[in-house]
Structure formats: structure tokens, C-alpha cells
Amino acid sequence: MDSELRELYQQVILDHNKSPRNFRVIENANHYSEGFNPLCGDRIDVYLDVENGIVKDISFQGRGCAISKASASLMSSMVKGKTVEEAEKLFEKFHDLITGKLDDDPDIKELGKLAVFAGVRDFPARVKCASLAWHTMINALKEENDIVTTE
Amino acid sequence: MDIKVETTKKKIEAYDVEKIRKDFPILFQKVHGKNLCYLDNAATTQKPQSVIDEVIKYYETINSNVHRGVHSLSEMATQAYEESRNKVRDFINASSEKEIIFTRGTTEGINLVAQSFGRMNLKDGDEVIISTMEHHSNIVPWQMICEEKNAKLKVIPINENGELIFEEFEELLTEKTKIVSVVYVSNSLGTINPVKKIIEKAHSFGVPVLLDGAQAIQHFRVDVQDLDCDFFAFSGHKIYGPTGIGILFGKKALLESMPPYMGGGDMISKVTFEKTTYNQLPYKFEAGTPNIADTIGLGKALEYVNQIGIDKIAVYEKELLDYATESLSQIEGLKIIGQAKEKSSVISFVFDIVHPHDVGTFLDFEGIAVRTGHHCTQPVMDRFNIPATARASFALYNTKEEVDVLVNGLKKVLEVFS
Numbered sequence: 001m002d003s004e005l006r007e008l009y010q011q012v013i014l015d016h017n018k019s020p021r022n023f024r025v026i027e028n029a030n031h032y033s034e035g036f037n038p039l040c041g042d043r044i045d046v047y048l049d050v051e052n053g054i055v056k057d058i059s060f061q062g063r064g065c066a067i068s069k070a071s072a073s074l075m076s077s078m079v080k081g082k083t084v085e086e087a088e089k090l091f092e093k094f095h096d097l098i099t100g101k102l103d104d105d106p107d108i109k110e111l112g113k114l115a116v117f118a119g120v121r122d123f124p125a126r127v128k129c130a131s132l133a134w135h136t137m138i139n140a141l142k143e144e145n146d147i148v149t150t151e
Numbered sequence: 152m153d154i155k156v157e158t159t160k161k162k163i164e165a166y167d168v169e170k171i172r173k174d175f176p177i178l179f180q181k182v183h184g185k186n187l188c189y190l191d192n193a194a195t196t197q198k199p200q201s202v203i204d205e206v207i208k209y210y211e212t213i214n215s216n217v218h219r220g221v222h223s224l225s226e227m228a229t230q231a232y233e234e235s236r237n238k239v240r241d242f243i244n245a246s247s248e249k250e251i252i253f254t255r256g257t258t259e260g261i262n263l264v265a266q267s268f269g270r271m272n273l274k275d276g277d278e279v280i281i282s283t284m285e286h287h288s289n290i291v292p293w294q295m296i297c298e299e300k301n302a303k304l305k306v307i308p309i310n311e312n313g314e315l316i317f318e319e320f321e322e323l324l325t326e327k328t329k330i331v332s333v334v335y336v337s338n339s340l341g342t343i344n345p346v347k348k349i350i351e352k353a354h355s356f357g358v359p360v361l362l363d364g365a366q367a368i369q370h371f372r373v374d375v376q377d378l379d380c381d382f383f384a385f386s387g388h389k390i391y392g393p394t395g396i397g398i399l400f401g402k403k404a405l406l407e408s409m410p411p412y413m414g415g416g417d418m419i420s421k422v423t424f425e426k427t428t429y430n431q432l433p434y435k436f437e438a439g440t441p442n443i444a445d446t447i448g449l450g451k452a453l454e455y456v457n458q459i460g461i462d463k464i465a466v467y468e469k470e471l472l473d474y475a476t477e478s479l480s481q482i483e484g485l486k487i488i489g490q491a492k493e494k495s496s497v498i499s500f501v502f503d504i505v506h507p508h509d510v511g512t513f514l515d516f517e518g519i520a521v522r523t524g525h526h527c528t529q530p531v532m533d534r535f536n537i538p539a540t541a542r543a544s545f546a547l548y549n550t551k552e553e554v555d556v557l558v559n560g561l562k563k564v565l566e567v568f569s
Contacts, residue, residue: 001567002183002516009509009567017568040508041525041538063538065508066568129508 007119008126009066016070021077022059031143035062035136037128042068046136053083058137065129067120072133074113084141090114091134097121098130166467171459172548174199185518188553193338193366193497193544194522195388198452202392205451209444217443218417218434232443235450236433242453243383244374245400249432252399252406253441257365258288260384260399261332263436264361265292267409268330268382273300278327282307282315282344283534284337287527289363293332307333309534313340313489320349324356331360335367339526339542340489341472341497343367350379359405365389369456369546370495371465375400391546392452393445399436406432413438456547464547471545472496475554479543482561488540496545499526505568507541513567514541517560 001009029047036043044062048055058079060072075094079087094114096102100121108115120130172178175197180187189197209231215224217232236251245251254260269292273279279293283306290304297304305328307320315333324331331353336343350360359381367373369390375383382405387396401409411418411429415438421428429435456464475498479485488499501507511523522542525532532538543557 005513005516008512014567039524041529041532042508043538063506065506067509069506123512126508126512 004119004122008123010116010119012074012113012116013066013070016073017066020060020069020073022073022080023061024059025061026057026059029057029059031140033136033140033143035132035139037064037068037132039128040065042129042132044068044072044133044136046072046133046140048137048140050084050141053085055079055082055084055087060133060136064132065126067117067126067129068132071117071130074116075133075137078112078114079137087141088138091138094134095131098127166459166463168467168548168550172550174201174455175548176200176203178548182518182520183516185516186556188517188519188556190543190545190549190553190557191520191522192369192546192549193389193526193542195394196369196391196546197548198391198393198448199455201455202448202451206393206444206448209447214444216440228443231447231450232441235446238450238453239398242373242457243368243398243400244376246376247403250400250403250406252401252433252436253446254384254397254399255395255442256386256388256397257363257384258292258397260382260397261289261361261363262292263399263412264330264332264382264384264401265296267412267436268359268405269293269296269300271408271410272329273297273302275301276327277302277329278305278323278325279303280305280307280320280323280328280331280333282320282333283309283530284313284315284340284342284528285332285334285530286338286363286365287529289332289334290530302329303327306530309342309531312491313337313342313531314491315342315344315349317345317348321352324353324358326356328353328356328358331358332363333360334363334365335373336364336370336495336497337489337528337531338366338497339499339528339531339540340491341494341499341544342489342491343493343495345493346380347378354379359402366495366497369464370468372461381405387445387449387452390449390452391455392449395442396445396449398449403432406436411435411438415439417441459547467547468496468545471549471551471554472498474551475543475545475557478554478558479561482558482565484565485561488535488537497542498544499540499542501537501540502565502568505564507539509568510541510561510564513564514557514560517556517563519557519560521557 026047031048042064047059049057058076098120177197213227215228217229305323353360361382362380364385368385383400388394418438420430507523524539
């Protein structure tokens with residue numbers, strides 16, 4: 001496999017694509033949003049259970065490419081247990097990473113496992129795939145309803 | 152039976168694809184270190200050297216405005232521009248050059264009919280019929296005018312193979328139907344629709360028919376008089392011509408009855424602040440300075456297709472389609488979306504375990520260009536309950552070897568994902 005391609009499709013990404021974590025519905029979620037990428041038709045539902053500003057539980061469902069599915073899966077693993085502010089900050093860093101604005105080692109280390117998405121910066125057309133789940137989560141967190149928003 | 156096969160073989164042998172490929176300079180390049188294998192022809196086709204040269208020659212020698220000057224350059228530009236119109240007329244066998252309107256592309260042609268014919272003829276409660284397999288460009292313009300006029304948009308459903316259900320179409324036709332606008336060949340399924348039958352049926356209700364010919368014109372002979380269609384829209388760039396130039400054919404009587412679509416220069420015969428008299432056909436629908444260079448380029452592209460012969464191209468592409476369908480069907484887990492009996496050289500496919508976007512990125516690294524996504528046909532994706540497909544679409548310069556390259560590329564993708 002070409003090195004640039006291998007950088008994009010790292011083993012961790014392939015693994016999360018094949019067996020995504022937290023791929024389920026949270027029945028009593030108090031935050032929910034639907035994300036849609038009109039360019040490619042991919043869609044995702046993100047559910048969150050937030051208590052006292054802390055993400056107690058997070059899950060997702062939907063369909064998309066390996067990059068978008070793995071991104072949603074890793075996001076859910078990383079965000080669980082974090083405060084809402086921490087989750088938002090993490091997204092900012094993550095977005096900088098995939099758009100090639102993050103070069104500092106300490107910054108990348110802070111991202112932990114999410115660093116596997118660094119290869120996305122060489123594929124501008126795939127930035128939206130990697131960020132769809134995150135945008136949807138941020139949207140869900142902004143929803144002030146205590147109940148799941150229905151379509 | 153044997154004799155028939157023999158004749159087909161003979162025709163294929165006479166088709167020198169290697170010689171044809173040499174006419175397309177873009178094909179001889181490397182992508183990610185691999186030979187380019189361009190299989191995205193339903194999106195746009197590559198241009199032969201003669202078309203590229205023609206556009207350059209126009210700017211180098213006769214660039215000037217048309218229908219305006221009395222000077223030599225303007226006269227030459229006007230002549231070349233109008234010659235293109237005649238080449239188009241001849242190519243689709245329209246009875247008059249007045250029926251050939253230059254547009255930016257298929258989309259503009261459909262919008263013109265929706266805004267001009269639609270605005271004039273649709274009223275509260277009227278109906279427009281399209282189909283499930285329309286490109287967004289043959290859905291949205293009708294939605295817009297239907298909303299404005301409080302008319303209804305009716306949709307012909309398709310079956311599991313991706314074919315129109317003709318009986319359902321018959322059911323939809325009523326005295327309220329004002330126009331039927333359907334795609335000749337589906338860009339995402341490859342289905343060739345039975346348009347002659349559709350036109351005949353619609354005409355029995357006195358309803359005119361617009362054909363979206365964007366994916367038909369480059370693949371087989373189109374004769375608008377034989378089809379008896381009322382409007383036919385296509386784009387130059389899908390038939391080896393430049394982008395930004397398209398054609399709307401319309402029957403003269405209909406076009407004459409319709410109001411202009413845009414106002415401006417060239418579409419008028421007399422202007423005062425009290426009243427403006429519109430120009431005659433086709434200029435009534437061509438406001439402003441047109442895309443002269445690319446129009447001339449389109450004329451050259453049609454000349455190129457004529458040199459090879461559209462019937463020969465059709466036979467060759469059918470052979471390619473059959474070979475590709477057979478080869479792709481051998482790949483485990485690959486499902487072809489769109490299995491109509493009558494198909495053009497377009498194959499949409501999906502895998503259970505790999506998303507089309509990942510397929511597209513991996514193939515790109517093999518030098519293979521395919522389209523992935525919904526192909527501007529979201530209702531088709533919904534119909535088959537899929538988010539997207541990967542699509543390989545073939546043109547007159549593609550080869551069986553390139554089909555093999557695609558198959559090998561797909562096998563490599565599957566190795567990574569399984």
C-alpha cells in the first residue's frame with residue numbers, strides 16, 4: 001500500500017471501522033443531533049447523556065466511510081467522562097489536526113489516539129468525513145432540550 | 152446466430168481504440184505513479200486534440216463578438232458559431248436550425264423550459280411528471296416552478312432493476328398533466344428508458360415531453376424527429392466538447408409560443424422604453440454575448456464523433472459494458488446497482504464491507520478515476536436504501552485492459568478491508 005494511503009488508513013482506523021465502539025442508541029439521551037453530509041449522503045445520529053456538565057455516556061449510529069465511522073467511534077471513546085468544555089476544546093484541536101494546522105508535538109500528544117487522523121490533512125476532500133461526527137456532537141451539546149429531538 | 156456474432160466481431164476489429172486514444176493527450180499521464188485509468192466519463196469526458204486546437208485557434212485568429220460587427224473578424228466568428236449550430240442540427244437530425252438553442256448545459260436547458268414553458272402553461276392544480284431516476288437538475292427546476300404555480304410534481308417509480316414502471320406512468324397521466332420531463336439514460340443506474348413509448352403515450356394525452364439527454368447523446372444515435380420528443384437537452388462536455396456549452400432542442404411551434412427566458416442583447420429586434428420586440432428563433436432565447444469559443448469547440452467535437460461513427464461507438468461501448476459487467480460480477484461481495492435490460496456503459500456498485508468513498512480513495516492511488524457519492528440522484532439512493540455508490544463509466548477511448556485494472560484495484564481494496 002502507498003505510504004500516504006497507509007498514513008490515512010491506519011490499522012486503528014480500519015479496526016474501529018470494522019468494529020465501531022458505542023455504536024448504539026442511548027434510550028434516555030438528553031442530547032441528540034442528526035448530522036448529514038449533503039455532498040456524499042452520509043448521515044450520523046449522535047446521542048449524549050450529560051449530567052452536571054459531564055458526558056456520562058455517548059453513542060452514535062449511522063452510515064459513512066471508514067474515516068467517518070472510525071472518527072465517530074474514537075470520538076465516543078475519547079469524550080466519555082470528559083466535561084462539555086473539554087469535549088469542545090478537544091474538537092478544536094482535532095479540527096486543527098485534520099486541516100494541517102497542528103504541528104506541535106505536545107498538542108498532538110494531547111489528542112491521544114485521535115492522532116491517527118493526522119493523515120487526513122493530505123486529503124482535503126476527506127476532512128468533512130473525519131469531522132462530521134464531531135460537528136454533530138457539538139450541535140447535540142448545544143441543544144437545550146432535555147429530551148431527544150425527533151425529526 | 153453464429154453469423155451475427157461474426158459480424159459484431161468484425162465491427163469491433165475495425166474499431167481501433169489504440170489509435171483513438173492517441174487523440175486524447177490527457178490520457179497519457181501518471182496519477183500516483185500509475186497510468187491514468189479514466190472511468191469517470193459520465194461526469195465529464197476528455198477532449199480530443201482537435202477540439203482543444205479549435206478553441207485555441209478561435210482565440211488566436213478570429214476572436215470577436217458574433218451577430219454584431221460588420222468587420223471581418225466578427226463575420227468569421229459569426230460564421231463559425233452558426234456552423235456549429237448547423238452541425239448540432241445535423242447531429243440530432245432536427246428539421247431546422249431555429250430549433251437549436253445554445254445554453255450553458257443540460258441544467259440550463261431544463262431550467263429554460265421550466266421557467267418559460269412552465270411559467271406560461273402551469274396553473275393551480277396542474278401536474279408535471281418526472282421519474283425517480285432523475286438527476287437533481289431535472290427535479291429542482293420543476294419543484295421551483297410547481298411551488299410558484301401551486302402545481303403538483305408526480306414521480307414515476309422504478310423497479311428493483313432500476314427500470315421505470317411503465318404502467319405506473321400510464322396511471323399518472325391525466326388531463327391535468329402539462330409536461331412530462333424524463334431522463335433518457337440514467338447517470339447513476341445506466342438505464343436506457345423506453346422514451347419512444349413514453350412520448351407516444353404522453354402525446355396521446357396531448358402532453359409534450361422533455362428528454363434529459365445528458366447521458367444519451369454520447370453513446371448512441373439520437374434522432375429528435377424519429378423520437379418525436381418536444382424538447383431535448385444535453386451538454387457539450389459529455390460528448391468530448393468543452394464545458395459551458397449545451398444544447399436545448401425544441402420543436403419550433405412550441406418555442407415560438409414560449410416567452411423569452413432571459414432579457415438582454417441579441418434576443419431583441421427592437422427596443423424602446425415603451426415596448427420591446429423579441430428577436431426570432433433561436434436568438435429569442437440567447438440573451439447576451441454567448442460562449443463563442445466553446446460553441447465552436449462543440450462543433451468540432453461532434454465532427455470528431457462523426458468521423459469515428461456514433462453507431463460504431465455504440466457497438467464498442469456495449470462490448471465494454473458487457474465485459475465490465477461480467478468481470479465485476481465475479482468479485483465477491485460486489486453488488487451492481489442498476490441491472491436494467493437496456494443499459495448504457497455505466498456501472499454503479501456497492502460492497503457490504505467497504506464504503507464507496509474508501510473505494511474511491513484507494514482506486515485513486517491505483518491511478519483509477521471513478522465517481523463516488525450519490526451522483527446528484529439522491530432519490531435513487533433512497534430507493535435502493537444506500538447512501539452512495541461507486542460508479543465506473545466508460546467512453547469511446549476506454550479498453551478492456553482498463554476494466555482489468557479496475558477489477559485488480561478493487562481486489563486490493565477488499566484485501567485491506569476484509
